[in-house]
Amino acid sequence: MGREVVKMVLEDEALELVSAVAPSAGAVDAGSFANKPNTGVIACKTIEEALSSAKADVMVDFTAPHAAYEHTKTAIEYGVRPIMGTTGFTPEQIEELNGRCIEKQLGGLIAPNFSIGAILMMKFAAQASKYLPHVEIIEYHGDHKLDAPSGTSIKTAELIAEARQELRQGNPNEKETIEGARGGYYNGFRIHSVRLPGVFAQQEVVFGGYGQSLKIRHDSYDRAGYMPGVNVAIKKVMDYSGLIYGFEHLMD
Structure with a gap:
């Protein structure tokens, strides 16, 4: 999913890739993930490193349930809008993270599915x-x-x-x-x-x-099928305050 997100961002002139996280990839250019030319963006090992080294508006996360909550909290702390394609949040965590987003006047999205x-x-x-x-x-x-x-x-x-x-x-x-x-x-x-x-x-x-x-x-049938929804989410989340649960709220 990360490769597909990188590819989608690089192919949309309205978006700019400013950082990427790939803990096991080493110091490689993010363009290589999507079979694209070098972008000048070198993959970071951690979320903290990525968010502290680049000024980002939005973070897109497709990782693992055990990490999703901490990743979302970290993004909000850095003033970055989280778009979470990772599932496994409890209702209590969603409520807490929504409060954090509102405090920071940030939009955010947890979407079990972007298709x-x-x-x-x-x-x-x-x-x-x-x-x-x-x-x-x-x-x-x-x-x-x-x-x-x-x-x-x-x-x-x-x-x-x-x-x-x-x-x-x-x-x-x-x-x-x-x-x-x-x-x-x-x-x-x-x-x-x-x-x-x-x-x-x-x-x-x-x-x-x-x-x-x-x-x-x-x-x-293919991860690329989720990317139109991710693209819409990246752009629309800039206009919201609070954490939205469910991509359907962005389709109305």
Whole structure:
């Protein structure tokens, strides 16, 4: 994802790459990440080094859940607007970071997914849940993914929960003969996480009704598909104050 972000920034005349972080890459020019000519921007080992050595307006982060909170806090401390494509934040952390952004009069964004198609899938699922309240989510990722369920499925579940009354589904007397077989429980419905090599990123939201079913599915095939959303976020976050949770708020 970092390579794709570097490439996108270098190909947009309205944006300027001023720093990059790649702890294991060594002192290499950031242009090499995206198979571009040298940019004069040498990769830093840490967020602190990058933000202290360059005057940046925005930081884009696609790292790991265990580091996301600290990275966001560090960016805000340096007066840099965080755009976080990394998931794993707790509601308490989001609330705290929002307060920090407001104090500094900075905009920020935590987005479980930047894909336009994925956001539409979430919106359509929330709308459908008003009429077909029996629903389950199945999300598929490669076995390298660290968090389960995915941030996208959690965000989808939250939007569905806002649109429908809580309804505990399934047979009231059902019993799991293998623990976890019914998936994770959220607001009365279930989220199932599939982790397999060779899988990139897909999600199905499955609705059931009397004599019918509805499936809303989104498939991602390439990381470049997220970049139009990242580009929009970089530009729009300059006009906000506070930490926004969910890219859908920038699509209205």
